[in-house]
Every structure is written in C-alpha cells, then in structure tokens.
Amino acid sequence: MTGPEPDDAPERTPLYALHVELGARMVPFAGYALPVQYPMGVLKEHLHTRSHAGLFDVSHMGQILLRPKDDMAALSLGLERMMPVDVAGLPEGRQRYGLFTDDAGGVLDDLMFANRGDHMLVVVNAACKAADLTHMEQALAPVAQVEAVTDRALLALQGPQAEDVLSALVSRVMAMRFMDVIAVDTVFGALWISRSGYTGEDGFEISLPDRSADAFARMLLAHDAVAPIGLGARDSLRLEAGLCLYGHDLDTGTTPAEAALGWAIPKVRRTGGARAGGFPGADVILPQLDARAPRLRVGLLPEGRAPMREGVALFDRAEGGDAIGHITSGGFGPSVGVPVAMGYVPAALSAAHTELWGEVRGKRLPVAVAPLPFHPTTYKR
Amino acid sequence: MRYTENHEWLRVEGDLVVVGITEHAATQLGDVVFVELPEVETMVASGDEVVVIESVKAASDISAPVDGEIVEINEKLVATPALVNDDPTGDAWFFKLKIDDMSVLDGFMSEDEYNEMIG
Numbered sequence: 001m002t003g004p005e006p007d008d009a010p011e012r013t014p015l016y017a018l019h020v021e022l023g024a025r026m027v028p029f030a031g032y033a034l035p036v037q038y039p040m041g042v043l044k045e046h047l048h049t050r051s052h053a054g055l056f057d058v059s060h061m062g063q064i065l066l067r068p069k070d071d072m073a074a075l076s077l078g079l080e081r082m083m084p085v086d087v088a089g090l091p092e093g094r095q096r097y098g099l100f101t102d103d104a105g106g107v108l109d110d111l112m113f114a115n116r117g118d119h120m121l122v123v124v125n126a127a128c129k130a131a132d133l134t135h136m137e138q139a140l141a142p143v144a145q146v147e148a149v150t151d152r153a154l155l156a157l158q159g160p161q162a163e164d165v166l167s168a169l170v171s172r173v174m175a176m177r178f179m180d181v182i183a184v185d186t187v188f189g190a191l192w193i194s195r196s197g198y199t200g201e202d203g204f205e206i207s208l209p210d211r212s213a214d215a216f217a218r219m220l221l222a223h224d225a226v227a228p229i230g231l232g233a234r235d236s237l238r239l240e241a242g243l244c245l246y247g248h249d250l251d252t253g254t255t256p257a258e259a260a261l262g263w264a265i266p267k268v269r270r271t272g273g274a275r276a277g278g279f280p281g282a283d284v285i286l287p288q289l290d291a292r293a294p295r296l297r298v299g300l301l302p303e304g305r306a307p308m309r310e311g312v313a314l315f316d317r318a319e320g321g322d323a324i325g326h327i328t329s330g331g332f333g334p335s336v337g338v339p340v341a342m343g344y345v346p347a348a349l350s351a352a353h354t355e356l357w358g359e360v361r362g363k364r365l366p367v368a369v370a371p372l373p374f375h376p377t378t379y380k381r
Numbered sequence: 382m383r384y385t386e387n388h389e390w391l392r393v394e395g396d397l398v399v400v401g402i403t404e405h406a407a408t409q410l411g412d413v414v415f416v417e418l419p420e421v422e423t424m425v426a427s428g429d430e431v432v433v434i435e436s437v438k439a440a441s442d443i444s445a446p447v448d449g450e451i452v453e454i455n456e457k458l459v460a461t462p463a464l465v466n467d468d469p470t471g472d473a474w475f476f477k478l479k480i481d482d483m484s485v486l487d488g489f490m491s492e493d494e495y496n497e498m499i500g
Contacts, residue, residue: 042437043412305415332414
C-alpha cells in the first residue's frame with residue numbers, strides 16, 4: 001500500500017456514508033476515501049479490537065477471481081510460476097499467503113489466495129491491484145480467465161468476540177479454522193468468508209455484494225461487542241502482530257528472504273524440492289534461503305518512550321559510523337504499552353537483544369532487536 | 382488566556398507565562414503517548430522548538446511563543462502523556478516561562494479570535 005493516487009478524487013467504498021455518519025475522520029488512502037479513526041480514537045479502537053471485536057472496511061483491497069481455462073492443476077502451476085509458494089498443494093476451502101516476485105527477487109505485492117473448488121480468489125493490496133491484474137492477465141493467459149471483482153465490498157471482523165458475533169448470522173463459522181474459506185448464501189447475498197485478517201487476532205474477512213454492505217455493517221455494529229475501527233488502529237494492530245505493510249516493510253527492493261517471510265516458502269519450492277524454483281527471482285531468493293540473506297527484517301524495541309517511526313536511521317554505535325539500516329514501520333504499541341518498530345538490519349546484527357541506536361531528532365537513542373510478534377497472535381488453528 | 386497560531390494557550394501566573402496546547406490541538410493530535418520536555422533554567426527564543434509531543438499518529442512540537450527562561454516543567458506529562466488529551470487546558474500545562482515584559486502577550490489572540498481561526 002503506497003498511498004493515494006495523485007490525480008483523481010478518491011473513490012468511495014459502499015460504506016462511505018456510514019463512516020461519515022459514525023463521525024470518522026476520512027483520509028485519502030491508495031486512491032480511496034477511508035476512515036483513519038472514529039471518535040473513539042486510535043488507542044481505544046486498537047484495544048477494543050484486542051478485547052472485543054473491531055469492524056474494518058477493507059473494500060479498497062483488490063478481489064480477483066481466477067477461473068481455470070483447462071483445470072485447477074494447470075491454474076495452480078501457473079500461479080506457482082509467479083510466486084515462491086505452494087499453490088498446487090492447497091486443498092479446496094483453504095487460503096494461503098503469497099507473494100508476487102520480480103526477476104531481481106523483489107516483492108511486487110503480497111496477497112492472499114484461496115482455493116474455492118472450481119476457481120481461485122485472490123485478494124491483493126489496493127495500491128497494487130491494477131499492476132497485479134495486468135501481471136496476472138499476462139502470466140496466466142494460457143491457463144486462466146482473470147476477472148476483477150468490482151461489485152463486492154470487503155469487511156474484516158477481528159477480535160476475540162468476532163466468532164460470537166458472526167456465528168449469530170452464519171453458524172458454520174464456528175467450525176472454521178484459521179485460513180479456512182467458505183461461501184454461504186444469506187439475506188445479504190452470497191458471503192465469501194475466510195477466517196483470517198491482519199491484526200494478529202482471530203477473526204474473519206467477509207466479501208459481500210456492494211448493495212448489502214451497509215446493512216450488513218450496521219447489523220454487526222448493533223452488537224455491543226463491535227466497534228468500527230479505522231486505518232490508524234489497523235496499522236498499530238498489524239505492527240504489534242509483526243505483519244508487513246506493503247510499500248513500507250516490503251517492496252521491490254526487498255526479497256522474501258530479507259523480509260523474513262521464509263515461512264511462506266515451503267520445502268517443495270526450495271532448493272532440492274520437487275517443484276524447486278521456477279518463479280521470478282528464484283536465483284536470488286533460493287540461495288538466500290539456503291544460507292542467509294545479507295540483511296533481515298527484525299522487530300525493534302526502543303528502550304525509551306519515544307516512538308521510532310518509518311525512516312529512522314539505525315546505527316551500531318552511539319556516535320559516529322554510517323547507518324546500518326533503517327526503520328520501515330514504527331509507532332506506539334497500545335497493547336504492549338511501549339513503542340514498537342520493524343526495520344532492516346545486516347544479518348550479523350539481527351539476533352534478538354542486539355543493541356542498536358536509532359537517530360530521532362538528531363539524537364541517537366538505544367533500541368534493541370526483538371522477536372516478532374510483539375503481541376501474541378490468537379489465530380484459531 | 383491568550384492563544385497562538387500554533388494552537389498553544391498562554392496563561393499569566395504572577396510574573397510567569399504558563400504554556401499548554403488547546404483542546405482543538407489535542408483532539409487533532411490524537412492519543413498522546415510521549416512527551417519530551419526542556420530542561421529548566423534554559424533560555425529560549427521565540428520560535429525555538431522546546432517540547433516534543435508524539436501521538437499514536439505523528440510527532441509534533443511546541444515552540445516557545447516568546448523569549449524567556451524556562452523556570453518550571455510539568456514532569457507529570459512524562460509519566461502520563463495521556464493527560465494531554467484528558468485535560469489539555471488544565472493539568473496538562475507543559476512549561477512556565479519567565480519573561481521580562483508581559484505586554485508582549487497583547488500581540489496574541491483572544492479566545493474569540495482563536496475560536497474564529499479554528500472555525
């Protein structure tokens with residue numbers, strides 16, 4: 001997510017009127033007018049999501065259907081030529097995290113893809129969706145029809161009470177595990193539900209027809225447990241959960257190995273695996289996974305109370321020397337009660353508890369490498 | 382009370398000027414999570430950045446509204462930055478300045494003028 005498009009007035013999601021009615025402060029984000037916060041404020045919205053349930057409008061994200069021209073196996077292998085992940089082994093009704101890479105091993109976008117039996121559903125970052133569409137249309141032309149979904153909203157319901165709230169409408173969600181996907185017909189139309197999200201909490205992402213999004217959101221918000229949550233808290237929640245934000249922690253200048261996303265790349269696609277390589281940048285990425293990337297994304301805990309934000313230069317000494325890396329996401333972590341950050345450092349300085357310094361307003365302040373996530377995740381495995 | 386264009390309020394207390402930020406500024410900033418105060422007995426010039434405020438959203442600062450000497454700081458804000466949101470015009474003052482000539486305050490906005498500025 002790289003920010004607003006420069007030219008056009010921001011687009012509105014189907015929940016625009018509801019956001020305004022709820023008193024949201026609207027900001028342009030990736031070409032859309034979206035709520036950065038509601039009157040509750042970022043801090044309380046964050047804590048409410050961790051203790052109860054938060055409703056997020058993520059309709060700006062790209063939903064794309066891939067329909068096989070021949071069979072699902074050919075489509076899966078087509079996707080494996082674009083991503084270093086295991087697509088062919090993804091069972092029906094399951095979703096996985098994926099990454100489009102380029103020939104230099106950089107990351108074009110990160111995404112979720114789901115096997116929905118006779119087709120795939122891909123959800124991509126808003127700022128990348130036009131490029132992703134073109135990229136897929138070209139790369140998958142022999143094996144799939146690529147169809148942008150333009151008439152559906154996407155909501156996320158996150159937090160420990162998300163299951164209680166959603167199961168009142170769709171009892172089947174109680175049986176879902178993390179990264180399961182289902183489709184279910186309701187009075188709101190067909191809901192495409194996945195048990196996933198980007199907060200570190202248990203929860204669901206729900207795709208539904210534009211025309212019923214407002215009524216559906218109001219029904220969820222009628223529960224005492226559910227509060228509307230803006231982009232501000234979405235950012236602090238994902239940061240505490242150690243999750244990358246594309247355009248900040250992840251871009252074409254970072255490889256999946258550097259970004260510490262090796263967990264997404266299974267043995268079968270690595271050196272010596274049955275379907276090793278065969279994706280863009282494999283000659284860069286696989287050797288980095290075999291040995292060690294020259295630099296790595298790490299968690300960073302400032303020792304003082306001053307937040308260290310994106311762009312803060314990191315040093316290996318309190319005075320002198322050149323910057324050894326920089327922070328790519330940083331702020332205050334409301335659930336951990338202290339500032340938290342992520343950034344890139346040389347592999348030799350990436351061990352937990354390594355003492356570094358971040359330069360804030362011309363002063364070098366101590367910051368320690370820390371394990372991720374900062375706040376434990378509560379996915380229902 | 383007098384107001385600056387940077388959303389600070391100035392309150393005269395004997396021969397001192399107490400400085401804080403307005404309710405409007407506190408709301409715009411969002412939840413404050415960090416406050417860095419100047420040293421006492423520092424001589425400051427009008428426009429010097431003397432306080433750093435970090436909210437969940439961004440960093441900002443407070444400039445000295447007039448020339449003077451910082452004679453007192455509100456240490457409570459360091460331990461409890463949220464006070465800035467809870468009581469911006471009361472308990473959450475930032476520092477007290479000793480100035481030579483109180484008449485310089487006449488150049489700042491009245492409450493009505495400030496309210497008109499923020500609309």
